[in-house]
Amino acid sequence: MAVFVSGCASVVPQEVTRSQLATQAGEDRQSALADIEPVRGPVSLEEAIARALKYNLERRTRMMEEALALNQLDVSKYDMLPRMVAAAGYSERSEFLTTRSIDSVTGAPSLANPSISSDKKHTVGDLGLTWSLLDFGLSYYTAKQNADRVLIATERRRKAMHLLIQDVRTAFWRTAGAQKLRADVRKAIELAEDALVDARKAEAERVRSPLDSLRYQRQLLENVRLLEAIEHDLSTARVELAHLINAPLALDLKVAEPRESVNRRLLDLPLPEMEETAILRNADLREQFYSAKIARDESHKVLLRLFPNLSFNLNLKHDDDRFLVHNRWNEAGALLSFNLLNLLSAPAQKRLADAGVAVADQRRVATQMAVLAQVHVARLQYASAHQQFTRADAIYTVDERINRIIGAGERAETQSKLDRVSSNTTTILSLLRRYQALALLHAAASKLQATMGVEPTLPSVRESSLDELKLVAAEFLRQTQGEP
DSSP: OHHHHHHHHTOOOOOOOHHHHHHHHHHHHHHHTTTOOOOOSOBOHHHHHHHHHHHOHHHHHHHHHHHHHHHHHHHHHGGGSOEEEEEEEEEEOSSOOEEOOBOTTTOOBOSSOOEEOSOSEEEEEEEEEEEEHHHHHHHHHHHHHHHHHHHHHHHHHHHHHHHHHHHHHHHHHHHHHHHHHHHHHHHHHHHHHHHHHHHHHHHHTTSSOHHHHHHHHHHHHHHHHHHHHHHHHHHTHHHHHHHHTTOOTTSOOOBOOOOOOOOSTTTTSOHHHHHHHHHHHOHHHHHHHHHHHHHHHHHHHHHHTTSOEEEEEEEEEEEOOTTOSOSEEEEEEEEEEOOTTHHHHHHHHHHHHHHHHHHHHHHHHHHHHHHHHHHHHHHHHHHHHHHHHHHHHHHHHHHHHHHHHHHHHHHTTSSOHHHHHHHHHHHHHHHHHHHHHHHHHHHHHHHHHHHHTOOOOOOOTTTSOHHHHHHHHHHHHHHHHOOO
């Protein structure tokens, strides 16, 4: 006992060492990038979605949670079977089990010598089969609840897929904008810095008044600051997309910008049809339906515990005690039991069960109304994003034409270098806002589709190749976006 107690007292918190952290981190990175097809060339939008569906770590976690719930269902099915218990034991006494007896009528001690009825040492064995009607009922409803939890895990995986596709589409277009603007931004910054050097030289030589020179420099510096902010904003898009598709973060990821397919196809759908689709397919709402079913089954379990329990047992026993006449024998029995205190708690248990069902139903109703509101809000957001993109595209078209005219004038020495820098900055900013509006448009479209529960019809992701998933993603984009 002293050794046992001292062993329990010796357990103290142990921090993870730096070497353990480094080793585990290296193994985790290898595990994250294992069995991933390397990126070859520019990544298209459908390939980015396919890679995210197949390799994204968060999606893998959701799929494993679904598999875990399915395994719990398989295990819970066995709880409905009878319990078969095999037991074996060994018993040893320091003295024989010696007993005296008395006369049952007179109460006088028996004149016979004390008797021995058991060996000092003997072993016992027992193989018993027990089946309880109450345990069977509880296990049945538990299995039904686990079946609904599998479906809940499926809906959560669907919701995670919707959010993943939305994030991939947004990050893809941000990366496309960064890829297209990076060279122009660097050239514009270099041009502005050259103009700034010339302005400072002109100030030193007093070619123009000091106030005009300083105003000229400030305008240049403001343009440089704006261009550097644009460059910083563009630098994170590639990393975000690489993380979503589980590509190496240090990879110089290139994207193949597709032909833009911006249209009003989603806006042309009638609102009642959108609402009906959302009610039937929205992942959050479907989850609440299953949660309500689980609450009802839980109420059945609460009420079932109030009933008497009927159990049956069958046992095969063995004891090698030499004083026994029969060393092997069989036992069978039935037992009806009832906890009388359940009569006192029955009203409270009934109220608890009804309250659980009412809460689950209310959550389902609230979720349904929230989903309908989300459909309207998402549609308005998509309409607004569509209008903003149309306006941003028109502004960029005008700014790009102005930039060409000023560039020609600067070469003809009819326009100053400041005008050229300002025009370049304005055009780059307009193009950036155009890509930002395009990314927001795709994000709004994905959000509307997620609210309605629209998703690609996926085969088994583990067994499907990347090319097969690319075809699925391309078909999904074609159906949801249509032709431009």
